[in-house]
Amino acid sequence: MYSKSKKQFFDWRNFFRSTHRTALAITVAVGMAMFIGSQAVANVLVLSDARIVNVELESVSTPKNILIDTDSGTISLITPAGEPIPEGAEVIDATGKFVVPGLINGHWHYEPFPDVFGSPESRTIADLQRKTDKLILRYGFTTVMDNGSDPAGTLFITNLNREGTLRGPEVHSAGDAFVPHPDGTPVFLRPLVLRDPATPEEISAFISEDSINFPDELFYGVKLFVGSPQQEPPGGLMLMDIDIVMAAVQTAHGLGKRVFAHPQGQLGAAIAVDGGVDHFTHLIGLDDPQNKALYEQMVANGISLNPTLTLFQALDITEGETGILAKVQEELRFFLDIGGTVIFGNDVFSDEVFNRTGDPRREYELMKEAGMSAFEILRSITVVPRAFIEGIDPVGMPPLIRVGAPADLVVLSSDPTLDAVNLTTVEVVVGKGRILWTPELDTTIGGMF
């Protein structure tokens, strides 16, 4: 069984309730003689006087009060600033600040190397909280899309999130990954050995088995290393058989799951596109920059893309792949110009390997440098990944910040519609109606666990 987290290590919710009034400089709106009907208000959290960023309409509102029902975790009311606030509500003064929908990191890995760094189960809760604060919450991510990790570890951590033992994000995972046969685990993941189904029947059986062992609401996808770089010969590339890709897609779609492809260059990308995958976890890095037909096919087939520009910059600097960043930035611009769908993600691991600290600032800067507008970046980190997770079309979706919607909200000190880098000016993070992060709560900068 995978539910190893039954033991309560710490009741975070009680801890939080008793301390956050002072810790968060919350002002309690006593004396404002106003009730909403006869409703008790102990369960109301208010972000007051906030300017709401409507990503869908590309607009910023006049100051509003956002009332949150902390029991249901949803937005219960949005009123003009200055309107009375329910007596007894907990109020976060957001005067002069901006509220955006909870950010979604579309490329994250909870535990890709359990054998190397130890499994989550082997770590203390305090250590897991520090990592969650440091790599996820402080940047405003209320949701992460895990693009391949040890599923038992991911389930272990998300159970702690759900119980309230950890302050953590909503998680959607592609489980661990499949690699080409035989023994095609990518060189950068060794000594890990991933499953390498030899036949279409075998990969279908694995996916069906996983769907029984792991809950659907958490494991919403399947990850394929369609192209997989190998140590021998140097620069060697193993490719997944297209029949296996197609079988994976058919089985996954039949179970309501998406299929993620790691393309690794033009050859892998072509198989992934022809095989019918839903999403690329990186830009391609075309061998022939003039051959953009693959991107055109991706747009025609509705395949979304995670640029991971920071990763390409790291390859450029440390691996000597000179010019790769400029090349993929040009590909990103082309993909957007022809109507491609981009999902933000900076390919973060849960440890600081490969110098990935979680900080998305550089990714925002590089997306901007590739020609993405502030609203294009905002869409790629909110509306588009949410639609992908829900399996719906982002066009015509109701606004993420609306009455009745889950209260996943981030308070920023600076306007992200002027410059997407302002998405790093995070002050408060609310996830499902609960305050997940403030500087005072952050366990890596003095917050108590």
Ligand SMILES: [Zn+2]
């Ligand atoms: Zn990755």
